[in-house]
Amino acid sequence: MxxxxxxxxxxxxxxxxxxxxxxxxxxxxxxxxxxxxxxxxxxxxxxxxxxxxxxxxxxxxxxxxxxxxxxxxxxxxxxxxxxxxxxxxxxxxxxxxxxxxxxxxxxxxxxxxxxxxxxxxxxxxxxxxxxxxxxxxxxxxxxxxxxxxxxxxxxxxxxxxxPTETVANSLPPSYMSKPPTYTMDARLNGPPATQLPYGVTPNHSNTTSSTLQRSPPGDRHLLNPLAGIPWQLNPKLTADTSFRNDTITQISFKSYADIENQYSYKFTTEHSAAARMPPELS
The missing domain is CATH 2.100.10.50 (Vitelline Membrane Outer Layer Protein I, subunit A)
Structure with missing residues (x-):
């Protein structure tokens, strides 16, 4: 020591x-x-x-x-x-x-x-x-x-x-032995693909639906489950302009660690004062 x-x-x-x-x-x-x-x-x-x-x-x-x-x-x-x-x-x-x-x-x-x-x-x-x-x-x-x-x-x-050590220590051994791999269909854009039991034909038009074509069970494709779905704002909200000038207040996020560090109080003075009190008063 x-x-x-x-x-x-x-x-x-x-x-x-x-x-x-x-x-x-x-x-x-x-x-x-x-x-x-x-x-x-x-x-x-x-x-x-x-x-x-x-x-x-x-x-x-x-x-x-x-x-x-x-x-x-x-x-x-x-x-x-x-x-x-x-x-x-x-x-x-x-x-x-x-x-x-x-x-x-x-x-x-x-x-x-x-x-x-x-x-x-x-x-x-x-x-x-x-x-x-x-x-x-x-x-x-x-x-x-x-x-x-x-x-x-x-x-x-x-x-x-x-951070690398923190993530590595928190993962089970099965995840550490073999990193995950992903397959991306070259015709599609989006997050990593997932294997689905049906084929998807991407819809490149401005319509609101996608075409899903069934494929035989033995001919499954690796593709994105959200492929072909158009992402657009509801027309009812597009016509409404009343909210465009609204100001959204910024709310700062505080984690548990931030709150603990900001409001932490160790009571060092109180502990020292209590330790000096006579036994009959403690």
């Missing part, structure tokens, strides 16, 4: 694509990094620190950093709430441990917000735990406290997959 913090500002980072809590450090999932030490003092980063009839109960956080893909969401925000508080909209609660399916936190809930890479350019790249009362390092955001440990994360700018 130290090498990641020493990276140049603005460089592309590996976002967090997985985060879980385990009861046994040896059960850290493959590809994940176990956060078992605090960043400042290198002390035990146990999130529970309790004993039950002589048996020690432990909880450790594990995170996964990997290259962003459209098939795997990335972590964009973390918040810590009290045990009985409702989970914020758009967040998922890390309620149970990954290995034993036991309660993950004591008196607190860890809530995560995941998002597809196509909807954001920023994501959480680093997560660390610090001793209580320590100053948050530059570039990190203080989330809150978990068992007298301060949880902090760092945001980073990620690089999105190219």
């Amino acid at each position: 130290q090498d990641m913090r020493d990276a140049l500002p603005g460089a592309d980072v590996m976002p967090v694509t997985g985060l879980c809590i385990v009861a046994d450090p040896s059960n850290c999932p493959p590809g994940h990094t176990l956060i078992d030490k605090t960043y400042d003092r290198r002390e035990d980063a146990d999130l529970w620190k309790d004993r039950f009839f002589g048996r020690r109960i432990t909880r450790y956080m594990c995170m996964e950093n990997s290259s962003p893909t459209t098939e795997k969401d990335i972590l964009v925000d973390i918040t810590v709430i009290n045990e009985k508080d409702p989970v914020p909209a758009g967040y998922a609660c890390q309620e149970y441990t990954q290995d034993t399916r036991e309660k993950a936190m004591k008196k607190k809930q860890l809530c995560l917000r995941w998002m597809n890479i196509s909807l954001t350019q920023d994501a959480i790249s680093e997560i660390m735990l610090m001793s209580r009362g320590r100053r948050t390092p530059a570039g990190f955001t203080l989330v809150g406290e978990l068992n007298n440990l301060q949880l902090c994360f760092k945001m980073g700018q990620i690089s999105r997959p190219s």
Whole structure:
């Protein structure tokens, strides 16, 4: 993690694509990094620190950093709430441990917000735990406290997959093995042709109908299903001139990503203020 913090500002980072809590450090999932030490003092980063009839109960956080893909969401925000508080909209609660399916936190809930890479350019790249009362390092955001440990994360700018990679990853293997081919009748103009069980004689006159000629089933032609159909405005509308001077207001289209980027608010100040409140007021 130290090498990641020493990276140049603005460089592309590996976002967090997985985060879980385990009861046994040896059960850290493959590809994940176990956060078992605090960043400042290198002390035990146990999130529970309790004993039950002589048996020690432990909880450790594990995170996964990997290259962003459209098939795997990335972590964009973390918040810590009290045990009985409702989970914020758009967040998922890390309620149970990954290995034993036991309660993950004591008196607190860890809530995560995941998002597809196509909807954001920023994501959480680093997560660390610090001793209580320590100053948050530059570039990190203080989330809150978990068992007298301060949880902090760092945001980073990620690089999105190219449009070609996005389309390729979204198509089933059957489409990737053999690209589709199309046949165009040289006599016709229009989109790629399709095989139909009848032949079409294009009508080059100004009449309003096309001539479709039946052909034997064994003599099917590859042609366009819309061939021979004239495209023209209804004569009733041609005679009506009342709408020609009307002005149509331009309505700008906004995708979900545009709306998310324009109105996104991370509540960083509120989270920092809430984390500094005394426990009896939280």
